[in-house]
Amino acid sequence: MTRTRKGEYSTPRYYEIAFDLNRKAEVDFIESCFRRWSRRPVRQVLDIACGTGPHLLRLARRGYRMAGLDLSRDNIAYVRGRAAAFGLPVSLYCQDMRRFALSAPVDAAICMQDSQGHLLTNGEIVDHFRAVARALKPGGLYVFDRFIPSSWTNPARRWSWTRRRGKLTVRATFAALEAVNPVTQVFREEMDFEVLENGTVKRYHQHHLSRMVFPQELKALVALAGGFEFVQWFYGFKLQQVLERAKHPLMMIVILRRR
Ligand SMILES: C[S@@+](CC[C@H](N)C(=O)[O-])C[C@H]1O[C@@H](n2cnc3c(N)ncnc32)[C@H](O)[C@@H]1O
Incomplete structure (x- = not known):
């Protein structure tokens, strides 16, 4: 892994x-x-x-x-x-x-x-x-x-789901509205992919700012x-x-x- x-x-x-x-x-x-x-x-x-x-x-x-x-x-x-x-x-x-x-x-x-x-x-x-x-x-x-x-006071949200294409499986987790700055309205988004391909699992983490x-x-x-x-x-x-x-x-x- x-x-x-x-x-x-x-x-x-x-x-x-x-x-x-x-x-x-x-x-x-x-x-x-x-x-x-x-x-x-x-x-x-x-x-x-x-x-x-x-x-x-x-x-x-x-x-x-x-x-x-x-x-x-x-x-x-x-x-x-x-x-x-x-x-x-x-x-x-x-x-x-x-x-x-x-x-x-x-x-x-x-x-x-x-x-x-x-x-x-x-x-x-x-x-x-x-x-x-x-x-x-x-x-x-x-x-x-x-x-x-959907909420200003506790907006953080996290979703996970799985998609398959051919022999490839991607389990995705997406987190939005993390660490909201209430003045700039900027927050962090995170994406995690757990990829299963040819019997090997790889994990990728990406993040960026959003407004x-x-x-x-x-x-x-x-x-x-x-x-x-x-x-x-x-x-x-x-x-x-x-x-x-x-x-x-x-x-x-x-x-x-x-x-
Ligand atoms: C959430 S993804 C959406 C991609 C696509 N529209 C979709 O529906 O799947 C956001 C995209 O914005 C691009 N992006 C981020 N900042 C950008 C900028 N300043 N100018 C152009 N593209 C940008 C990223 O590279 C990424 O591909």
């Missing part, structure tokens, strides 16, 4: 298997939003902080011309390999979502699995929205999800950034799950439209 400590998001294959949870439903929802609210035909889509590409690859298979952006070279290399294996043409950028520039604007953008949590200050969040606004054509949508704490935003705060930051109109928000990946109807929302999925 070996225990390996790795940098952030440096085990893409295990991450992809562990988090292959609700991806199809998320992509169905994203497409419903494009159909319902985009003011332009959606052909080119940018997946911001695309990670191992669960949304990017599914959308590419559905016929969208996909671009992916991520700070992790390991993840970009992983997506490149998967896209090549499926014969899907994709454009990939190893860039920072706080300050990126594309060679040409796209019709829509997405940013999933609370990836905006990596933006730790109001300034970074505003810079991000401005970069996305520059990357989008007028009338194009920006769809993203953010986790919301929570509350719904009204998010709206204010979007307004401050400029360039977007607010369209709608949801607490789940179904169009009837409008955020205002939720009693204890754990996430918000936000739809913005480029002015």
